Amino acid sequence: xxxxxxxxxxxxxxxxxxxxxxxxxxxxxxxxxxxxxxxxxxxxxxxxxxxxxxxxxxxxxxxxxxxxxxxxxxxxxxxxxxxxxxxxxxxxxxxxxxxxxxxxxxxxxxxxxxxxxxxxxxxxxxxxxxxxxxxxxxxxxxxxxxxxxxxxxxxxxxxxxxxxxxxxxxxxxxxxxxxxxxxxxxxxxxxxxxxxxxxxxxxxxxxxxxxxxxxxxxxxxxxxxxxxxxxxxxxxxxxxxxxxxxxxxxxxx
Amino acid sequence: xxxxxxxxxxxxxxxxxxxxxxxxxxxxxxxxxxxxxxxxxxxxxxxxxxxxxxxxxxxxxxxxxxxxxxxxxxxxxxxxxxxxxxxxxxxxxxxxxxxxxxxxxxxxxxxxxxxxxxxxxxxxxxxxxxxxxxxxxxxxxxxxxxxxxxxxxxxxxxxxxxxxxxxxxxxxxxxxxxxxxxxxxxxxxxxxxxxxxxxxxxxxxxxxxxxxxxxxxxxxxxxxxxxxxxxxxxxxxxxxxxxxxxxxxxxxxxxxxxxxxxxxxxxxxxxxxx
Numbered sequence: 001x002x003x004x005x006x007x008x009x010x011x012x013x014x015x016x017x018x019x020x021x022x023x024x025x026x027x028x029x030x031x032x033x034x035x036x037x038x039x040x041x042x043x044x045x046x047x048x049x050x051x052x053x054x055x056x057x058x059x060x061x062x063x064x065x066x067x068x069x070x071x072x073x074x075x076x077x078x079x080x081x082x083x084x085x086x087x088x089x090x091x092x093x094x095x096x097x098x099x100x101x102x103x104x105x106x107x108x109x110x111x112x113x114x115x116x117x118x119x120x121x122x123x124x125x126x127x128x129x130x131x132x133x134x135x136x137x138x139x140x141x142x143x144x145x146x147x148x149x150x151x152x153x154x155x156x157x158x159x160x161x162x163x164x165x166x167x168x169x170x171x172x173x174x175x176x177x178x179x180x181x182x183x184x185x186x187x188x189x190x191x192x193x194x195x196x197x198x199x200x201x202x203x204x205x206x207x208x209x210x211x212x213x214x215x216x217x218x219x220x221x222x223x224x225x226x227x228x229x230x231x232x233x234x235x236x237x238x239x240x241x242x243x244x245x246x247x248x249x250x251x252x253x
Numbered sequence: 254x255x256x257x258x259x260x261x262x263x264x265x266x267x268x269x270x271x272x273x274x275x276x277x278x279x280x281x282x283x284x285x286x287x288x289x290x291x292x293x294x295x296x297x298x299x300x301x302x303x304x305x306x307x308x309x310x311x312x313x314x315x316x317x318x319x320x321x322x323x324x325x326x327x328x329x330x331x332x333x334x335x336x337x338x339x340x341x342x343x344x345x346x347x348x349x350x351x352x353x354x355x356x357x358x359x360x361x362x363x364x365x366x367x368x369x370x371x372x373x374x375x376x377x378x379x380x381x382x383x384x385x386x387x388x389x390x391x392x393x394x395x396x397x398x399x400x401x402x403x404x405x406x407x408x409x410x411x412x413x414x415x416x417x418x419x420x421x422x423x424x425x426x427x428x429x430x431x432x433x434x435x436x437x438x439x440x441x442x443x444x445x446x447x448x449x450x451x452x453x454x455x456x457x458x459x460x461x462x463x464x465x466x467x468x469x470x471x472x473x474x475x476x477x478x479x480x481x482x483x484x485x486x487x488x489x490x491x492x493x494x495x496x497x498x499x500x501x502x503x504x505x506x507x508x509x510x511x512x513x514x515x516x517x518x519x520x521x522x523x524x525x526x527x
Contacts, residue, residue: 012346012347014346025346075345077347077349078345078347078348078349078350078352079349079352079353104346104347106345106346106347109341109343109344109345110340110341111339111340111341111342112340175350175353177337177341177350177354177359178336178337178340178341179337179340179341180263180337180340182263207258210258210262210263210264211258211262213263214262214263217339217340218263218340219263219336219337219339219340219341220263220266220267220333220336220337221263221267221486222333222337222358222361222482223358223478223481223482223485223486224350224353224354224355224358224359224478225353225354225358226350226353226354229352229353229354230353237485237490238490240485240490241485241488241489241490242488242490243264243488244264244267244268244485244486244487244488245488246488247258247262247264247265247488248264248268248487248488251258251259251265
């Protein structure tokens with residue numbers, strides 16, 4: 001903490017009144033930002049300044065601020081969740097910036113993630129993809145079987161767990177030049193396809209989830225690998241390949 | 254549902270992109286093997302090869318598959334690109350994609366379009382002449398029949414020689430005896446001569462050579478991303494992927510490089526003579 005200092009920054013932030021209005025980039029100046037503060041704390045500080053100036057504060061998504069909920073979603077200086085890697089926006093700190101920097105802050109840009117207000121986007125398209133097949137049909141009315149009753153290969157369990165680490169923040173879509181959701185869907189498909197419990201519904205799951213993904217207006221994967229780099233949870237491209245395999249298998253049936 | 258999924262879905266389109274792309278990689282390897290004969294200086298062998306490639310039924314089938322693959326790869330690519338553009342209607346004011354992906358991977362559509370333009374001009378310059386040109390030259394050879402007296406002969410596909418002024422032409426390559434009016438043989442279309450004339454052209458030869466080399470550079474970048482990407486699209490991502498990536502990179506550099514060397518050799522006369 002002793003190395004913390006205060007910096008002055010310029011911000012260019014997307015302002016949009018509501019889902020229907022046309023937005024624009026607005027410029028703000030913010031002084032005395034501690035480099036020990038998080039990016040979201042910096043935005044809180046800016047909002048206090050705006051409220052004092054009797055202007056509308058900037059709307060942005062946030063919840064746990066611990067890097068695990070997947071709620072925060074900002075495109076900072078041309079990168080999803082900002083310049084650091086393996087983190088969500090709430091885990092980005094102002095020590096990554098220098099005094100006098102101009103920082104661009106934009107919402108996720110995707111047809112399937114429409115802007116609701118300022119930096120807040122509607123990610124319910126992800127929910128609809130999940131509802132199309134991202135589950136296992138288990139009877140939970142009092143006769144749930146112990147999870148460890150079914151032996152699972154350690155390697156598969158690990159890979160499934162890695163896929164399940166996806167928090168559905170949408171950084172993959174935001175960073176993909178095609179606005180593709182395949183890393184998200186690949187992770188959700190893999191998480192179940194690797195486990196015996198998920199194999200029963202594997203074929204309908206992948207067909208339904210991909211169909212929903214296409215209907216929502218996400219783009220197509222061109223294997224640039226950008227999503228894997230920007231994903232705060234390090235979800236691997238292997239999951240997209242697995243989804244492609246699963247889809248091919250299911251389509252042949 | 255399943256059948257239409259293989260054609261219309263996002264993933265289905267990627268399968269076709271990958272399959273046609275990989276088939277075209279095989280075509281490139283075959284085409285290169287044929288072209289390399291040009292720098293070994295034997296015109297007759299090259300023309301015999303050209304005749305084989307345009308008349309053998311199995312090769313013909315493969316060539317139709319190649320045309321179809323090129324068309325499908327291009328159309329599918331255009332459809333995918335349109336969908337991808339639609340998926341992000343508002344662009345970022347500030348974007349830093351070079352931090353997370355290679356420029357080749359982000360510009361496959363642009364690279365592909367340049368390659369398509371190249372393929373069309375390449376086919377006009379060589380393929381169309383070989384197939385349709387009425388004035389396509391035939392391979393001849395000057396032989397000294399008596400000391401101090403040379404005469405020009407057509408080389409026939411049967412392995413013989415026909416004096417040029419003793420025959421007339423029918424159906425582009427049929428040699429008809431001017432007196433007996435019967436077919437006495439078939440001559441070879443001189444694709445070798447056309448190719449050398451093209452790249453050695455006094456006015457444009459150097460420009461054609463440079464454009465060809467540039468097009469091969471574009472092809473290299475397209476393959477640099479495309480080769481391994483095709484396997485990923487088909488769901489192949491396993492312990493062999495690092496090796497596959499290395500092979501893909503070598504293929505992407507070596508194949509276009511060897512293609513590019515040929516017109517350079519022709520233009521600057523680095524032909525290996527027997």
